[in-house]
Amino acid sequence: MPRKGGSTPPSTRFRRTDSDSGIRTCIILVVLSLVMFTASVREGDNGGVFTTMRGAWMTITTPIRWVGGAVTAPFQGLGNIFTNLTTDQGRLSDLKAENERLVARNAELEESEQTARRLESLLGLQSLYNLQSTGARIISGSTDSWSSTVTIDKGSSAGLSVGMPVTDSNGAIGQIIKCGPTSATVRLITDENSAVSAMIQSSRAQGILRGSVDGTIRLTLVRTDQTVEVGDTVVTSGLGGVFPKGLPLGTVLSVERTSGSLYYEIEVEPLASAESFEEVLVITSLTEDQKATSEDVAEADLQDTAPSAAANAEASSEGEQNADEQEDVSEDTEYYEESSEEG
């Protein structure tokens, strides 16, 4: 009922009837969103209308992301400043930069040495990091709390595509999982769903480097008959055919051997950090010498199958008592092979 003065009072303007509660709209939009969700999950990474939509959205929002990255860049180091208030920041930064450079250089040299020893007669001394790559800049972190990703300012228009590995000055940081025309999303090796074929540089023990939800990375599927020491450098093995062989990933932080377990539990400290918003390299193609050779594959197979055979033989000799353990060995071997393909 109108009040004095003829104008509609707020109470009347905001009075809703049942038809205005939005129930009909809600039902329509819920159905629409469920259809989109189902179609999106079914579409996966194969490309389609949702991938196109996402690519277009990434293209439109790239300038905003770039500005956001630039604005927040000065605040990225706030945590370090508060943690190290008692230390001279200039000195600390210099030492840290120098240390990172030397660690990366050391890993590179050790890899060169190892390769030279094994293949000197066949290949001679070659540069391991003759990477065919494109430079890019990290402009944004992960948009959601679900994944550890970064966005870089180059996309398919610069020749990038899904699956290409990404490195910074210290080593591999991840792999492109979404690629728009002007930007691309990189899944970091610390992401829970990340898996990279890796090996211990000194002992050549093969495994799979996996990220985790707490930000640490772990080298899995390394058999306990291999040699792993704290401080060993972990490098890419090249077995997956995605990352070039010998790219530094991190150093072994801790090694645990659980009684009765076939594999070590190895925690790895990543060398590269994507938190400092810097330039990265996207490796666009691998040369032949950067891929795993048939010898590497054979060596990896040998590491996996020899102990399995031994375990099987041992299990047979001990009779049915160890049947369960034998089953575990087979399952783990199968899992290792699958993971290697994924990596």
Next chain:
Amino acid sequence: MQVKDSVRSRRDFGLLAVICLVVQIALAPNIALGNGRANMALVFAGLASLMIGGRTGVVCGFVAGLIFDLSTTGPIGLMAFLLTIGSFVTGIEGRNRMADDFAGSMSIFARLCCAVTVGYHVAMLLVGDATSLVDVIFLRSVPTIILTMLAFAPFAYVISHETGSALSLGGKPSKSARSHGSRYDIGNL
């Protein structure tokens, strides 16, 4: 004047949407608490449903969710689904609650935030992107809820204390409404 208020209301609400969009795309990814990042789509949907509610609130929730989905690597439609339902329920419960009721609107938004965030992460768990429910709850959902609540608080404070603001949808508060802790006498809704 009604027409002016209406135009100003739309303009300010559009401004609010743009602010939330820019913060979501430009700033939220770079400000993290552990694995958590503020969800500005949720903030906008909460504001829309608490200020306006009804059909508009539901549509705002859907659009905000869709934009969030496009900005992430997750499946498209999941956040849109959750925010559509969340906005509808919040719109029924808390429509017009923003004005002069900061604590009340914070309380309602906290429930919306918890439900949507946990729902989203559990759904991601169910589609196979994680293995541990504990990780999902404590390492992803809780930091996200904290950051989102922190992002919502300034908006809620400003809107609830902005007397006569177009964001509060115009008009002077009625005496009876003030006595009941609400800007408007919403009568027999």
